[in-house]
Amino acid sequence: MSAQGSPLSSWPPTLSDAQLASITLLATTYALSHGLVYLPVETVQPPAPISTIHAPLALFPSPFPRRLFQLAQRLQNTYNVLYARVATDDDFLDRVMGAVEGAGRVDEFTGQLWRRWQKVRDEGIVQPLHLGLFRSDYMLHSPGNGEPTSLKQVEFNTISSSFGTLSERSADLHRYLRKSTGYFGVSPYLTADNFPPNRTTAGLAEGLSEAHKAYGVPGACILFVVQDGERNVFDQRWLEYELLETHSIHVVRQSLTQLGQTAQVDPTTRVLRVASSSGPPVEISTVYFRAGYTPTDYPTAAQYDTRYALERSRAIQCPSIALQLAGGKKVQEVLTHPGVLEGFLCDVARWGEQALPQAAADELRASWMEMWGLDEDVDALGSGGAVQREGSGVRRARERAGALVLKPQREGGGNNVYKEAIPPFLDSLAVEERAAWIAMELIAVPEGMGSYLVRAGGGTDGAVRADVVSEVGIFGWALFGGADRAVREKEVGWLVRTKGKDSNEGGVAAGFSVLDSILLVDD
Incomplete structure (x- = not known):
């Protein structure tokens, strides 16, 4: 990995000023033409968008060891099972995240969610199924003490795991730049077989469609719960279009505030219906949260109460409050305690034939700091x-x-x-x-990594070369919660976010990172 000439120790290749201007123009126009876009920053977003900007992007894909990318894909299947089992262990979540014993005692946001989940349990849960659209995030770890570069997990996301569809378009962008320019022949690594396929949009839509089918009412709709003034709306819209075009499923988009006025739960059947200005109320099969992960999404108690109303309905939640709590950082930490992970994965007395081999748990543990x-x-x-x-x-x-x-x-x-x-x-x-x-x-990230970063508004001179660190996310879905405790799951795609090395935070929507893709290299 650290051998002279390795792309992990010296990247990206140098471009002339003319080459850089040319490829920046190609990249930004491709992004605008293919929906790799955001809404611009506005004090108040108009109901109908009147302009877009391209998402922040990298001009070159980032090198990533092929063996570690394949490991991350394999780990996702195990993580899908792990977090499905954590989410259905009420006693564990009460102890770790609850408002009586766990983190919810002192974290008001966590406590608010937990108390409403407890109230739903006290009433009697009518929908046992949960859907998770997950993303497990990793960085390369190169401690520099003779150890080989390894894969280390940053966090596991169980709610609003975003940028799947825009990351697919970012990978398509880099594939286009290779085809159109050959990247001017500046690197022997930039060959077609080193650009892995990325079809995250279809994979995430498949998970939502499987929940919709499990609900069993073909004419029902999927509800997207979104933030007011959302700028990352196109990352959501591409998923909406895929659901309609491939699965013939219609989507309703509303915020928690709107749903406080439009959502109704039948007191007898617990069917969730949502009214809109364009027609009569529609039945909801699946509630997909692209909001609700931060306290600012709940400015008053009314939004928490709306979340409770959705949770107590027959609609399948993505995620349920339990699954959202399972994604807490405290759960991530407690899973590292001796025997806890193995109890969720490998305990034959608990899981019978569904128990996983010890090797599966060992691989997960090896990915943790x-x-x-x-x-x-x-x-x-x-x-x-x-x-x-x-x-x-x-x-x-x-x-x-x-x-x-x-x-x-x-x-x-x-x-x-x-x-x-x-x-x-x-x-x-x-x-x-x-x-x-x-x-x-x-995580001790590799030295010598750089990239050309492009944000909207800079024109052909807008590409900035910077020392960077990249974070790879692997997507998966899991449908679970039935009496047989089976977990239907799949690994479905990936993303790369790249940021300046001096930036501690990594969110694209928060303004810290750009969208990127993977260049596979052998080490």
Whole structure:
């Protein structure tokens, strides 16, 4: 990997000014022509869009070891099963994320969701099935101590796993640039067989259509719960078009605020119907959340109550509140505890013939960085394998702050605390709030990686060469919750987000990253 000439140690190839201007023009016009677009920043978005901008993008695909890409694809099948089982373990989620024992005691957002899930359970759940559209995010880990480059998980997303359809178009963009320019012959790695296929749109739509079929009412619609003023609307629209064109399923799009006025749950049958200005109320088979993952989506109690109303209906939730809670950072940390992962995957007494082999759990564990809860006293292995007491989780975080990130129970980017910001943050963190945070060892990304990054508005001079780090996400879906405890699941695609190396956060929608794709290399 670190051998002279490896693309993982020196990337991207150099372009002349004329080549850079030419390929930037080709890339931006292709993006605008093929729906790789955003709505522009506006104080108030008009009901009907009047303009678009291309999504932030990279001109070259990013090198990624073929063996690790194949590993990430294989791991997704195991992760699909793991999080399906976590989501259906009420006792575990109550203990880890609940408002009585777990993170929900001190994290109000988590507690609000958990209390409404508890209320639904008390009433009696009428729809046992859950749908998950998942994305597991990874970075390359190169500690530089003679160890080979490995694959390490950043996080697992169980709600609003976005950018699947735009990432497919980003991969298509790079394929087009190779075909149209040959990338001017600047690298022997830029060959067709090193550009992996990406058909995430069809894969995610398949998961939604399987839930729709399981609901059993062909004429029902799928509800997309969206944010007010959403700029990333086209990433959602491409999925909507795929559902209609391939599966003949209609989509209704509304925000939680709108649904507070339009959603009705039949008190007897628990059928969910949603009214719209264009026609009579329609029955909903599946509720797909592209909102609801952040407290700002719930500005008042009314939005939480609407979420509760949707949850108590017969419609299949994607995700259910339980599955959203399963994606919490605290769950990610608790799964690293000895035996917890194996209990969910490999316990024959618990899962019978559905138990997975120990090797499946070992592969997952190998993809994790060290992490712990700030509210814990932690035992760790010292030199020679002896167990040594390291004191409280907070003390350990202070001692190792320069190599850590602190994470709360949040999604969407911009929520974490890094490195030198950790000690003053810990000074300000109330003792009772520690249960809502975990500490995670930072991934040591490879040195020497760069890219040409293009954001809208720069014209042909808008490409900026920068040192970068890339994050690869693997998508999958899982339909589960029946009496037989079977998990129907599939790995369905991937994305790449690339950011400047000095940027700690990684969200495209949050403005930190650009959309990219993979260039497979052998190491």
